[in-house]
Amino acid sequence: MERLVVEKEIAKALKKNKKGSILFVDDFLGYGNPESIKKALLRLKQKGLLVRLAHGIYLFPKIDKELGLLFPSTEDIAKAIARRDRARIVPTGVHALNKLGLSSQVPMKVVYLTDAAARSVKVGKRTISFKKASPKNLLAQGEISSLVIQALKTIGQKKLDNDTLKRIHLILENEKEENIVDDAKLAPAWIKKILTQSIK
Known part of the structure; x- marks a missing residue:
């Protein structure tokens, strides 16, 4: 019974978000313990209310009549993770070159410098890597x-x-x-x- 209540409350809370929002388990901590929230989010994914982007990262889907499901960019996902972690991030490598228009190459692996913990997040065929950097590299x-x-x-x-x-x-x-x-x-x-x- 409790798990159904958690799922129902989260489904109700989802409607307050904009379509296309990137969401995390942490966004729903007020509705139950982390384990019950994870299970509720997976059930909502099975029902089509959410799309799972990566472990613990979900999309409140936005559907375009012609294009279908609109997926967020790698950068949108990286920025959402940084907001959740209250971290600063700076694009590096080919991704920085691409953003400036100095390269047409779209990297499958993007690397950001961060003041949070180093980690990698796999999103489909793409990988977002966060590399721990000294504060000086993040002050620009x-x-x-x-x-x-x-x-x-x-x-x-x-x-x-x-x-x-x-x-x-x-x-x-x-x-x-x-x-x-x-x-x-x-x-x-x-x-x-x-x-x-x-x-x-």
């Missing part, structure tokens, strides 16, 4: 300048060509000057030089 204020720092680290000083450098300077025109100035202080010397040159 500007979204664009932060991505540029990570993109340049991925490219490497010796492999950076003039064409990519010009594109980076153009991209940085969309960042606030004060963010570039502050974030340059956190970057390695060669990247700091590129950032400061962009505001001259």
Whole structure:
């Protein structure tokens, strides 16, 4: 009887969420103990009210008439995990290059620096990895300048060509000057030089 009450209460609570919301076991802790919540969420998944994205991560599905079930992006899932863990995250590697338009490659494994615990989450064929980093690597204020720092680290000083450098300077025109100035202080010397040159 108790498990049915938990399931019913969670089903009722779901309706208060926006379609397409990413949800966790932690979001329903007020309705019972963690084990009974996990079981209730699995039953709601079996009934089609939820879609299981990964272990302990669910989607309150949004259905498009033409496209069908709309899945969240890898980034949406990573941001939802960061919100739950009250953690900061910074995209790195090919993912940072892709976000800036410097690479058309869409990585199946995306890596974020974080101040929370290191972990990997498998979502279908995609993997989201959170890599524990020192606070300095997470202090950048500007979204664009932060991505540029990570993109340049991925490219490497010796492999950076003039064409990519010009594109980076153009991209940085969309960042606030004060963010570039502050974030340059956190970057390695060669990247700091590129950032400061962009505001001259």
